[in-house]
Amino acid sequence: MSFVISKQHKSFLYEQVIALIDDMVCQGMICPGDKLPSLRAMAGKLNVSIPTVKQAYQVLEAQGKVRAQEKSGYFLQAVNASNPMPKRVKLPSQPIVVNKQQLIEQVYDAIHQPSIMPFGIANPVMVASTEKILAKLMRRAMHSMGENMLSYGAMDGLDQLKKQIVHRYLDLGLVVSTEELVITNGAQEALAIALQCVTEVGDVVAIESPCYFGIVELVESLGLKVIEIPVCPDDGVWLCDLGEALLKHDIKACVFSTSINNPLGSFMPDIRRKALVELLEYHQVTLIEDDVYGDLHFTERRGKPAQCYTSTGNVITCASFSKTAAPSYRVGWMVAGPHSAKARRLKRALSCSSSLMNQLVLADYVVSGEYDRHLKLMRKRLMFNKTQMVKALRRYFPSSARLSDPQGGCVIWVDLGTEYSGSKLFQLAIAHRISITPGVLFSAGRQYESCIRMSYGLVWNNDVEQAIALLGQLLLNAKK
Numbered sequence: 440m441s442f443v444i445s446k447q448h449k450s451f452l453y454e455q456v457i458a459l460i461d462d463m464v465c466q467g468m469i470c471p472g473d474k475l476p477s478l479r480a481m482a483g484k485l486n487v488s489i490p491t492v493k494q495a496y497q498v499l500e501a502q503g504k505v506r507a508q509e510k511s512g513y514f515l516q517a518v519n520a521s522n523p524m525p526k527r528v529k530l531p532s533q534p535i536v537v538n539k540q541q542l543i544e545q546v547y548d549a550i551h552q553p554s555i556m557p558f559g560i561a562n563p564v565m566v567a568s569t570e571k572i573l574a575k576l577m578r579r580a581m582h583s584m585g586e587n588m589l590s591y592g593a594m595d596g597l598d599q600l601k602k603q604i605v606h607r608y609l610d611l612g613l614v615v616s617t618e619e620l621v622i623t624n625g626a627q628e629a630l631a632i633a634l635q636c637v638t639e640v641g642d643v644v645a646i647e648s649p650c651y652f653g654i655v656e657l658v659e660s661l662g663l664k665v666i667e668i669p670v671c672p673d674d675g676v677w678l679c680d681l682g683e684a685l686l687k688h689d690i691k692a693c694v695f696s697t698s699i700n701n702p703l704g705s706f707m708p709d710i711r712r713k714a715l716v717e718l719l720e721y722h723q724v725t726l727i728e729d730d731v732y733g734d735l736h737f738t739e740r741r742g743k744p745a746q747c748y749t750s751t752g753n754v755i756t757c758a759s760f761s762k763t764a765a766p767s768y769r770v771g772w773m774v775a776g777p778h779s780a781k782a783r784r785l786k787r788a789l790s791c792s793s794s795l796m797n798q799l800v801l802a803d804y805v806v807s808g809e810y811d812r813h814l815k816l817m818r819k820r821l822m823f824n825k826t827q828m829v830k831a832l833r834r835y836f837p838s839s840a841r842l843s844d845p846q847g848g849c850v851i852w853v854d855l856g857t858e859y860s861g862s863k864l865f866q867l868a869i870a871h872r873i874s875i876t877p878g879v880l881f882s883a884g885r886q887y888e889s890c891i892r893m894s895y896g897l898v899w900n901n902d903v904e905q906a907i908a909l910l911g912q913l914l915l916n917a918k919k
């Protein structure tokens with residue numbers, strides 16, 4: 440195992456032990472109900488002290504992940520057998536050239552048809568419309584700024600908006616200056632600029648697997664090769680696999696959803712995020728973090744951006760208002776750190792600037808305090824919808840289907856079982872005006888044919904239930 444416990448790391452030794460145990464669990468090296476190695480054995484194996492291991496076990500106990508049994512030791516908690524998680528799949532160990540754009544295009548065209556049941560579109564704003572408030576703020580902006588609103592804005596973004604983003608990061612304990620912040624056309628442009636800051640055609644980048652297909656398409660369009668790193672359904676990217684890939688391949692950058700993964704909805708705990716940053720800093724590899732879903736967490740606290748843990752500054756954070764306020768506004772941003780100058784030049788060359796009007800409206804929305812109230816409402820409704828979606832899938836889909844357990848965001852990953860084809864179900868569903876996203880889109884290679892992604896970012900009602908029931912029936916004809 441390449442993830443070494445080291446005093447040189449900035450994390451405490453017990454934190455590294457926890458990250459290691461998390462990885463062992465995800466890899467299936469220890470299973471729910473298993474006894475963990477004794478304190479002495481673990482300490483000996485990792486070359487750390489017994490109190491260090493004890494502290495790690497006690498933290499895991501407090502997190503409900505392990506249980507201490509008197510005179511017997513520590514045991515991994517049993518999982519909920521009625522909701523088995525998707526299984527880990529075998530991924531290519533060599534970097535691959537991506538060729539997915541045509542397939543992505545076909546699916547895109549189909550799911551963006553009007554009046555379709557939109558399980559295939561991840562637009563969580565649908566749970567709590569921002570239409571009225573944004574219209575009001577836009578009228579006010581037009582009234583006060585007149586035709587200035589229709590002019591070009593500052594190339595790297597509107598200062599008022601940048602200041603609001605800086606304040607929000609400060610609340611998370613992250614000090615960012617407006618100079619290192621570049622406003623972009625959505626997170627997608629931020630990710631594109633970030634990749635172009637640190638890679639050249641033919642370079643290898645690591646992406647998570649399963650991975651949001653917009654990133655798969657992006658790396659293909661930039662002529663990059665990809666190595667896929669598996670994501671644990673409840674803990675984020677597997678650090679052991681990443682450690683091995685970093686040793687084997689000349690990886691230039693990693694593009695990971697450090698907060699909440701799309702399509703699994705898995706949440707990477709802060710402690711693992713910190714370990715991720717340290718691992719990448721050790722290998723001098725840039726982390727491009729995709730934090731678009733960070734504010735839509737179901738966990739008690741929001742995860743801190745990985746940017747908080749960097750000592751070298753080699754983390755580029757990308758995010759947007761697309762998942763929380765208005766996807767059509769196309770307002771996102773990047774915290775580019777030492778890459779700021781290059782990021783600004785690329786932004787200018789690619790799209791000059793982002794919509795001034797939309798930036799001003801969003802800045803006013805944040806300042807008014809309404810945005811935070813709206814986020815609270817969104818989280819509540821999304822959590823409710825998730826529960827309803829899980830119940831409906833359990834009711835109408837085969838009992839062998841495996842579901843992820845989203846800790847935020849608006850999507851759930853369904854492994855239908857090896858006998859089913861997610862692509863066939865997609866075709867059948869579209870014919871009935873229901874969109875879903877076939878699993879094959881979420882891999883740079885050929886994985887996930889038996890999977891689909893379903894969005895619960897919509898207003899839950901009887902039509903939604905009926906559509907899931909129909910999908911369950913269509914599944915009977917979606918065998919491979």
Ligand SMILES: Cc1ncc(COP(=O)(O)O)c(C=O)c1O
Nearest residue numbers: 625626627651701731759761771
């Ligand atoms: C994980 C992830 N990253 C990035 C994006 C792109 O976001 P934006 O619409 O802000 O460009 C999306 C959009 O679906 C996404 O799901």
